[in-house]
Amino acid sequence: MNNNKILVTQPVMPSLHEFIPYLEKIWESKWLTNNGQFHQQLESELADYLGVKYVSLFANGTLALLTALQTLKISGEVITTPYSFVATTNALWWNNLKPVFVDIDPDYHNLDPEKIAAAITPNTTAIMPVHVYGNPANVERIQEIADIYGLKVIYDAAHAFGVNYKGTSVLNYGDLSILSFHATKVFNTFEGGAIISHDEKTKKRIDYLKNFGFADEVTVTAPGINSKMNEVQAAFGLLQLKGLNTNIEKRKAIAEQYNEGLKGIKGIKLFNEFPGTKDYNYAYYPIFIDEREYGKSRDELYFHLKENGIFGRRYFYPLISNFPIYKGLESSNIGNLEIANITAKKVICLPIYPDLASFEIDRIIKLLETQ
Numbered sequence: 001m002n003n004n005k006i007l008v009t010q011p012v013m014p015s016l017h018e019f020i021p022y023l024e025k026i027w028e029s030k031w032l033t034n035n036g037q038f039h040q041q042l043e044s045e046l047a048d049y050l051g052v053k054y055v056s057l058f059a060n061g062t063l064a065l066l067t068a069l070q071t072l073k074i075s076g077e078v079i080t081t082p083y084s085f086v087a088t089t090n091a092l093w094w095n096n097l098k099p100v101f102v103d104i105d106p107d108y109h110n111l112d113p114e115k116i117a118a119a120i121t122p123n124t125t126a127i128m129p130v131h132v133y134g135n136p137a138n139v140e141r142i143q144e145i146a147d148i149y150g151l152k153v154i155y156d157a158a159h160a161f162g163v164n165y166k167g168t169s170v171l172n173y174g175d176l177s178i179l180s181f182h183a184t185k186v187f188n189t190f191e192g193g194a195i196i197s198h199d200e201k202t203k204k205r206i207d208y209l210k211n212f213g214f215a216d217e218v219t220v221t222a223p224g225i226n227s228k229m230n231e232v233q234a235a236f237g238l239l240q241l242k243g244l245n246t247n248i249e250k251r252k253a254i255a256e257q258y259n260e261g262l263k264g265i266k267g268i269k270l271f272n273e274f275p276g277t278k279d280y281n282y283a284y285y286p287i288f289i290d291e292r293e294y295g296k297s298r299d300e301l302y303f304h305l306k307e308n309g310i311f312g313r314r315y316f317y318p319l320i321s322n323f324p325i326y327k328g329l330e331s332s333n334i335g336n337l338e339i340a341n342i343t344a345k346k347v348i349c350l351p352i353y354p355d356l357a358s359f360e361i362d363r364i365i366k367l368l369e370t371q
């Protein structure tokens with residue numbers, strides 16, 4: 001047993017020393033939340049960095065998802081992927097919506113657009129795809145289908161910070177996209193999130209909804225919630241943004257070292273970027289184990305790594321559709337989600353974070369070779 005534990009991710013912390021002046025400003029102003037100075041500045045800097053029109057900051061990504069569904073008054077049934085973090089479907093449940101699961105494609109692990117149409121009923125109002133691992137979903141086909149059937153598209157883009165697709169931010173597709181700035185994500189504000197919108201009217205509605213529905217002191221426009229980001233989180237985000245490009249470069253170098261070390265191993269399939277992807281963020285490093293070729297199952301490998309202090313994660317296993325709370329849905333039927341079920345049994349995400357040392361990566365590669 002090696003005591004040098006390596007987890008799947010580790011947040012990057014900017015220098016504490018550099019954070020103090022931000023805190024001093026907050027202490028001086030006594031303005032702690034409600035669209036403060038740092039909040040406004042972070043919305044504007046993120047819009048520039050990401051190449052999007054409007055950013056509305058949130059306390060976390062889940063509240064952004066809940067609020068995005070309220071913004072567009074989604075009702076009835078929503079088509080989504082079972083191959084994601086459980087918050088994607090939970091957000092539908094909390095809005096009293098019926099999740100309808102559609103299978104993923106085997107190459108890029110995102111919602112298979114060719115299977116969406118068969119799942120549409122008169123009650124379908126929206127599609128909620130995920131850009132899994134930051135890999136763009138097939139945004140063009142999804143939009144075509146949404147246009148034909150008159151559906152809204154809300155992307156759970158929690159993994160896709162900074163990713164571009166064919167010359168524009170992937171966040172510019174669909175009606176709305178949500179981001180998460182949780183400690184484990186590429187860009188973090190301890191906890192945090194955002195909704196990306198494309199016109200001023202929608203941005204306004206989002207901003208009312210996240211503040212109880214208030215438009216001004218005496219006008220409540222909708223039954224809103226409290227999901228605002230506070231000034232300490234926003235200040236931390238401004239400081240994080242400064243080191244972000246360097247950190248993504250470091251992630252890229254790690255992914256390249258893994259690619260080089262693992263490409264010759266039989267039974268290990270590596271991650272592929274969806275054609276047209278630009279500025280991939282290396283948020284995750286998933287590999288897919290073919291038990292027969294590799295000579296060991298994914299779980300055997302997972303526990304072998306664990307015994308050696310390497311804590312990979314089986315993202316995404318179990319599938320959302322296999323959790324007892326969602327298993328009863330008709331669309332959770334395993335026959336309907338064949339590829340997702342197969343993928344969930346093959347995947348392990350290996351550790352990737354900017355401070356992961358090169359010799360540690362070599363150690364992980366050795367463990368994968370000599371299992």
Ligand SMILES: *Cc1c(COP(=O)(O)O)cnc(C)c1O
Nearest residue numbers: 060061062085087158180181182
């Ligand atoms: C992290 C994550 C969320 C939730 O974001 P929080 O900020 O943790 O609430 C939602 N969807 C996906 C796909 C995620 O990975």
